[in-house]
Amino acid sequence: MIDVHCHIIPGVDDGPDQIEKSIEMLKMAERDGIRKIIATPHRNHPMGYPKGNVQEQFDALKVASRNAGIDVDLYLGAEQYIGKEDVFREFEAFPLFDGRYLLVEFKTHIDLESLLTIVYELRVKGFWPIVAHVEMYPTIIRNDESIARIKEEGGLIQITASSLMGAVGKKIATKLMNAVRKGQVDFIASDAHGLNMRPPVLSTAYKHVQKNATMEIANRIFSDNPSKLMLGEEILTPKTLRKKSSHRRAYIIASIVTVLVLVFALGMKMIPEKEVQSQNVRVTEPVKVIKSAEINESVQEEPIPVESIPTELIEVEDIISKPMQTVEYPSKGSIESKYEEQLLVMKSEYETALDAYVNEIIEIKSTVSDQDLRNQKIDAIIDAIILMEQESDNMVYALLYEMQNDLEKEKYSVEQVQKFRDGYNDIKETTKMTYMEKIQN
Ligand SMILES: [Fe+2]
Structure with a gap:
């Protein structure tokens, strides 16, 4: 098996922070029957990833893996974050392998039309975009037509092995298996970040597909398509590059805006100005x-x-x-408090929503006597909580990224960003413990 999406390079993103952990992940992958891994560190990510020198860290990992006698070939790829605005301008592309395949991720709350526009524009530019973990975008996965429409637009679909096995809820897992049966899923990858959460394991999902779909589909997803990807061969999709008026309109508007910005910038340059700077x-x-x-x-x-x-x-x-x-110009304190206020609003919204879910669970436990029905209802709420937590993570991280940018723009130190990040994780842990106790009592 070939894993085409795996965060295994140490110290460059939210994957392992030490090379020893990367080696443990490689050993786990080897035991699982994975023979090739394309390492896909985040690129252009709102959280500031990648950090450090990706190529150097990758080379060091290859040497360490060879020294440890691990029989897994490593290749360097990327998981590239792309915004709608990126595709209308020059951007640096980080193909998955030496070729045209781009493993792309988006902001969590991307809407379907924006996602389709990105896929379409990437195809026009000559890339073969693979939508990474399509199940992680709530708006996309809730819409039953999404996967088919992405495929029509020429996008390829990657899902995460653990999601297929229920890690983000049973409903989503069922939906994903249906897409697998329909032949809509092109890749299943680990999207591993460590040994526990999303580990580098594919065999369970492979067997699951073999059992619940067909052997042919399992082989195509886990082996044939990744092999084609590595050879630079195109994977056939039902796509036709249609000239959609909405896309063309968006392109024309973007071009007009670019021209206006240029005209304005040139116009401003014609007026000489002298700048005097004082504090703020x-x-x-x-x-x-x-x-x-x-x-x-x-x-x-x-x-x-x-x-x-x-x-x-x-x-x-x-x-x-x-x-x-x-x-x-804003002071450091004013930037920090602006974001602190927004974080507090998000915290209170999160707690209110969680409160409602937990109360619902408590009520179900005391009013629904049929055990199957009770479990079914509670599972549905847990699915919703998991999704809400992912959404919350993404919203907080995107906000902190914005805060970091604002501070850096004014050349202020950004240590408060890390403090907020740590604070957020602490609060999440404490809140989880409190509600777990509430549910169990
Ligand atoms: Fe990833």
Whole structure:
């Protein structure tokens, strides 16, 4: 088996932080029958991944793996985060292997139309996009048409082995198995991050597909398609590149915006300006612009009467001779408290929702006497809690990423971002314990 999505390089993303852990993961993969792994560190990720030098860390892991006598071949790929705006401009692509396959991930709450636009534009650019862990996008997976529409647009589908086995809820697992049976799933990968959560194990999912779909489908997903990927051969999809008016419209709008931005930037450069910077306040001092009438004075004896100067020039001068403009720049404290407030709002929303779910479980436990029905109802709520937790993680991480950017833009230190991140994880743990106790009592 070949694992095409695995975070196994130490110290570059949210995968293992030490090479010893990577080696343990490799040993686990080897025991599981995985013979090739494409290491896919996050690229362009809102959390700032990858960190460190990916190539160096990858090379070090290969050496360590060889020294440990592990029979798993390692290749360097990537899991590339792509926003809708990225596909309308030049961007650095990190193909999965030396070829056209891009393993792409998106923001958690991406809507289907945006996802389809990205897939379409990537196809137009000549890539073969693989939508990583399609089940992790709540809006996408709740819509029964999503997978078929992504395939129609030319996207390939990857799901995570543990999700197929129920790690993100039974409902989703059932939905994924249906997609597997319909031949809509192209890859099943581990998306391993460590030894416990999403481990580098594929055999359980392989057997599950073999049993609940067919042997042919299992072999295609776990072996044939990954082999084609590594050879750079195209995996056939029912896709036809249709020229969709909405996509073209989006492209045209993006082009117009780019042109306007360029025109504006060039226009601004024509006006020289002198910048004086004080703490948190940058003052832009206007410099006198010689209007064409004044230039003409040197060669013209007769001064030009004011009424003959074109109105546009008078207006430009009027604007320029207005009082100095000051632009306020935010202090470090104001940036930090702005994000702290948002985090507190998210925390309270999360707790309220969790409270409601837990109360629902408590009520079901005391009112539903049929054991099967009771378990079914409780499972559905647990599915919803798991999804909510993933959504919450993504929202918090995206917010902290924005905060880091805001602080870096003003050249402030970003240590508070890590403190908020740690605080969030602590709160999550404590909240979980509290509610577990509530449910058990
Ligand atoms: Fe991943």
